[in-house]
Amino acid sequence: MPAILTSRLSDAAALPKVDQDLRSLMDAFAEVLGDIGEHGVATRLPWPREGDTLVTVDVERVNEWPEDPADPLAERCVEARSIAFQLLHQAEENALAQSRRRVESEGSLEADSGSWEYVLSRLARDGWTPAEIADALGTVRVEPVLTAHPTEAKRSSVLHHHRAIYRLLVDNENTMWTPGERAALRDETKAGLERLWRTGEILLEKPTVQGELGIVLYFLGEMFPQTLPWLDRRLETAWRRVGFDPALLRDPTHRPRVTFGNWVGGDRDGHPLVTPEITAWTLEQLATTALDNLRDRLGKLAAGLSLTTSRQAVPPALTTRLTRMAQALGDDAQAALERNRGEPWRQMVNLMIAALPTPSGPVAPGRYRRPRELLADLELLGDTLSAIGARRLADRDVGAVHAMVRTFGFHLASLDIRQNSAFHDRAVAQLLVAGGLDGAGFADWDEDRRLALLETELRSPRPFMHDGTRAGPEAASVLGCLRVVARRIQERGPDGLGALIVSMTRGLSDLLAVYLLGREAGLLTYPDGVACCPLPVVPLFETIEDLQHSAGILDAFLSHPVTRASLEQQRRDAGGSAPRQQVMIGYSDSGKDGGLVASQWGLYRAQADMIAVAERHGVRLRFFHGRGGTISRGSGPTHRFVRAQPPGAIDGEFRLTEQGETISQKYANVVTAAYNLELLTAGALNATLRGRRAGRNGHALAPVMERLAADSRARYRSLLEAEGFMDFYAQATPIDVIESSRIGSRPARRTGQRTLQDLRAIPWVFAWSQSRFLVSAWFGVGSALIGLRDDDPDAFERLAACKRATEWPPLHYLISNAATAWATADPRIMRRYAGLVEDEALRDRLMDLILDEYERTRVALEAIYEGPLSETRPRVHRVLSLRAPALAPIHARQVQILDRWRRLRADGKEYEADRWLPSLLQTVNAIAAGLGATG
Template sequence: MTEAPTSRLSDATALPKVDRDLRHLMDAFAEVLHEIGEGELARRLPWPAENGAPIALDAPGVNDWPQDLDDPLTERAVEARSIAFQLLHQAEENALAQSRRQVESEGALDADSGSWEYVLSRLAADGWSEAEIAAALVEVHVEPVLTAHPTEAKRASVLHHHRAIYRLLVDAENQMWTPGERASLREDMKAALERLWRTGEILLEKPTVAGELGIVLHFLGDVFPATLPWLDRRLLTAWQRVGFDPASLDEATRRPRLSFGNWVGGDRDGHPLVTPEVTARTLESLATRALDNLRAALARLAAGLSLSVSRQAVPEALSHRLDALAEALGEAAPPALARNRDEPWRQLLNLMIAALPDPLGPPAPGRYRTADALLADLDLLSQTLKEIGAERLARRDVTPVRRQVATFGFHLAALDIRQNSAFHDRALADLLTAGGIDGADYADWPMDRRRQMLDRELASPRPFIHDGRRAGPHAEAVIGALAVVAQRLETHGPAGLGALIVSMTRDVADLLAVYLLAREAGLLAFGEDGAACPLPVVPLFETIEDLAHSPAILDAFLAHPVTRASLARQQRQSGAPRPSQQVMIGYSDSGKDGGLVASQWGLHQAQAAMVEVAERHGVTLRFFHGRGGTISRGSGPTHRFVRAQPPGAIDGALRLTEQGETISQKYANVVTAAHNLELLTAGTLNATLRGRRASRAAHPLAPIMARLAETSRTRYRQLLETPGFMDFYAQATPIDVIEASRIGSRPARRTGKRTMEDLRAIPWVFAWSQARFLVSAWYGVGSALLDLLDDDPETFERLATCKRDADWPPLHYLISNAATGWATADPAIMQRYAGLVGDPVTRQRLLDPILDEYERTRHGLEAIYQGPLADTRPRVHHVLALRGPALEPIHQRQIKLLQAWREAKNNDHADQADALLPPLLQTVNAIAAGLGATG
């Protein structure tokens, strides 16, 4: 599952609200189906109504579906149930949002764990002054990075319909509606549901990168700009309710900084469709949307600031700026000045609109070169309004636009360029060969030989390729992308350009290689201090082994002269007080590699060690968390995730990925988006202040965590290394269907090899989730806990007490996630999928340890929680209990379809296999919707 609701809000308020909203939605959906002639289908919807009774978890006949694989009623029932699961998610989302509003209205400051009120009140109670908190607030910089990994199973048009349904659900909360108006709202809801039903959810064609960018542009261009005022309002309200002076936050520059990143069109790791041309079009699309939004925002501001010279004197600074900007714009100025002649503030805004740059062309005379220049004019606008006593207009009208410019600039989101270190190896082999150097076997060179060559070449500005010669395909792919970046940097500056990220960083040579490739693209600058790169080169440490080596790799990288010169240049560009190095850490591959405990503890230890390395070099470290949408890939309650980071790992800055279906789950609606961004920004402030006072000494239970990590990893690796494991996985999960699906433009495997190493972590987790094994979310936890309990019960009790008292956030986060992952697994369903494994010996060799570890994990977790998890974690139990019975028939159908589909493929009955694939994909969508997660 994705992040289960874990707020401290009252279950007595939220859970009955879920039932009421779900009943409202399901009744409307059933009515629609009856009215369009699908009455038999309506009777098979989950959670049927029975004379106004509460939601039923199951009912006779609801799951009694025809067993014929080609029965059209069953096929449509799966799709209807998929929609029902999504309606349930919206009911839960709205219930939590309304519960938060109710609790806030009742005056409780700390009821919503992780909110601004919770964080600010706790900081004040623990001794931080208002001045200290305000000073730290301006250092906070949160940057969610949107990606389009193949985990979003819904079509773009389907996402649009779901957003409309949620808005109608929220509208229904208003108590002012007359009976007639409420009836009209219900008809609007039914119309939205009918549109959704008639649209269909299956992706008929594999998405393109352009299509994925379109979805991302909706969130970046529509949702997040509309969310900013909500986010500011939440902070300002909390600030006052805690008793702080609101004047402290009057200026937008005194508030936390929010920006966004994007991987769509820049992430080329195993993605051959992300060409240099795609990257160039992506940068243009982002800039075009940013400037369109700014043009509209400035026009709205101009319409409101119709202040006449007949009512107030014109400040001298405003007059001077009007003259200067008009002169700079030349022929473009008179039309802007001709409008609104007696309204100078409006005239200035007309000129500012005319001065916006062309996103596709080179800089033009008089146009803004950077967003900072536009910010300066907005500040002048605000200052002159205050000068005439219109502080309210400055605060209410100008500040929101300023926030938009500061957040999105002229670029909307920073585009990262990511590529795998192995691909860079092949690119360098191409380059060396083209340059007349014997380097075709570069990938086999030892690291010390690589370092010697790289150091030698980085001392020279001479490229390998000149006189129009061509390198091989790998070099041209990498250099082509970097050349696009270099061109954009030259014409528009660094804004909008993110990091150069190296997946699977194994050695410092993998990072230095990027500098050399950048030299070939004209991206590496040579000056008196040698070579320097204007964009950050960022390691991505993913496996358990690479995380263990990360401090030494970072140390060598920060000591290298090209890195030092690059960081100094980047510091000058940003105006930061200290040089800053970004490091990305991967949750997906570390979880796939070593299981949950080893992954989370390895990540924790690596971060703590790298913070010390960076401090020795006088560098600020900015971690970039590559989290996915499931517990196996780093997901979990946002506020708990932030708290679980080691002291110093979040020092003002937090960057993290938002992947696949989590984007629409967390950010589809403004209220929900504001809440999730609030958890990130408030959590970053909390972690920053507390991290500066916290001891860097190891926690007393750290050795026990290391023991749990080692024991659980050993048990997990034993499963993966059991003979026949890949055969079991290939047959007991629908991985082959997922690889054939149309839910993302990226291939499921990096190179197409059918090996464990080549399989991406996303489909790996997706397939286990579909079959309800979820092994990477809990496997090994039980053995580790019971081994400790048997060997040292006193220490185990210390661990359990620490978890129950929530005294150590990393432990609390780990055990809570493991318990949720275990609860989502289902041994009865596992066994049904295991029945698909043809060889009975292989089946039992793998299934027996999985079932045994499932029971061991139950015993271990119940010893921690002091009782059955259904009783000790009622909210999670309620979430799963609503879904479990409704998922049963879909699992049954998927298993039958898998058998038939595989048989048809094995017998070369291509037409039959093709006919079975769409209904199979429907079951994949429905189960993903029911669990709230794919990969």
């Protein structure tokens, strides 16, 4: 989703700036193309000028491409448009950033929904005191989890070039440049554009997990350390502007905590390349980056703390600690002490550097084993500075390093381990057989029989087999990974390890099976005769049916003695006041399974039910939101998404995935990254405080939402279950091209079967987006709403009035997202792709069904918005209409080549067909760039 759609500032303040920056970038791009002899491409760039205005209608001269698909000019035009869409995104991003800065300079950001100033001012208005808000801030922990699902269609080198061009765009905002300096900036921009053009966007080889981790490490190791100080300053500025006492923020326990998670190298669900060796290597790479950054930051701290004993007395606590550290480190301490004689604070930091551990293996004597040990020394350093009156140095210099350690520790990001419950079933079956038991059919046993075996086995620490015995491929894979985890915990504790996540959790046995596998790998302990796991075992509820059963499964899980013992151990290790259970909820598969309304309402209701269960058990829940980059997979404006959660769902802690292209869209530049993290942290604070006061009785429109969810799901399933649907989908979308692409290391299907159930939600959505159907984001909405209007006009009007007044955030979020998705769909382009369906009767039957629902959705949404969406939602219309004419010829070319490619493959001419694949992938990249999302 383009960033311009997510900010309330964009209407009046940002849109003129978009035109200005886009004109500048496109002029520079056209000059570059002309200079290197690409005149035919230069004259076909989108958004040509007429005077000083960008033309946003379909202009024949720029869309007159060669009819022959083999003409190289047409392919180069596609690539140029892909770049042009990225430049448009950068112009929008910069316009929003500059708009926010201008508004803040001129007055207040209180109008920027979701910002710190907006949230703090409204909390104060609604009766919370600054002290209460500061106390709540200390409970807020936000954790974006970076993933490398196959949704990023751009090469890493291309991402680097785009970031460089954006930085030049921001540099150009400096009003102090001389004409010569400004000309130099423009020349550098043109050089960046030439690099981009000459690089090309097609991935020549399928990415490796190592390559994907390299991209993630850039954000974790470079971008986020630069961003977090900006986030702190934005909070401090907003705090002062609303009139709160700055002294309240000096206490680190009054600051929100931002940490990061990572799935690359740990997410094993349907990913055969994530081996135990890859997981071990990933942990080492994360630790290496974190420790290198920390060593560098401590070195700079030491250089600044050159306070001498001749100018101030040394507090005894510092002297005592220096002596003890030197004794513990032995010979390693000598160089640190001798280098800066008479500068004890500097010596202390030198010893801290010497005490940092190595990235892997057992920790040497005298070295820090856990980050909290370094934090204790930093707090001592700050306290002794404050004791001599140097509080400013304590707050600014030491405080910055303290914040860095709190965020990144020695591990940079927590690595989750995810695997599918069906894979675990096969592993358990193999272990049972290897142990001489009748367990080959474990996966097919009923729940009672499965639980009986698991309960019996978990009472004993005895493993099924000795180390080295190979029970089978699934067992070897799972146990190999868990042994890596167990060894890591033994050597340096659980820091840097996230959760053991079970995809497709269907019952209690799926979770207890992880405990059993953990026992086999040496991960479980039996301190009081009861099995205990040091890492949280986390259910992932994904389908509509699983969400409906989630509260019952969670209740049984929290009642189990192994879970209770494990949560207590995890609480003690984390120093928490109450046990906390994490639960992951999936937006992708629930959307694929039931459509938009059933998914979003099912997720809302499941969270509310699970909150009630956790409260009965005295456990706090930490929901982990598995969102993707499109509306079908849970995407939408961040501040609205946070508000749309049920009361109590965000009780301080908030975890969510950031997938594929959304990472670069949100976090590739410091100002934008700080703003997106601000939306998460400020939103979490707001939800935490308001959730603690809110009741749990539910909204008056909840019964209406139940009906809409059921009706929309029935309509949506009628499409998916229609005769011939998979044939229609396979031919009317480029799903076969996506499965042949090289945009992710993970296979598009879990097991390789060509069924709807086996197809991952990401390529499912990606294909619908490419062909502009987007059915999973709106199909069924219209029929459900019109059925409500016809059967219960009063209920429909209450719902419409509630949406117009934005009184209930879940409803507002749902309807707004459906309207945006409907507007992004395009019947003219749908028909082009449907023309590829060979069975004319099938094509007509399903297109009639889709277009009928499209019209119903238009009628229903216009009744709610009280007018045409192009008029009642002008910003969305403007953003989409700017992109539509530029996308049209790319869609036409994709359809043309797709038809030829498929015919060649059908005739057995694979070699000739393969020659067309790069051209097809180029159209995929360009359309994804134009829409701002893939899967």
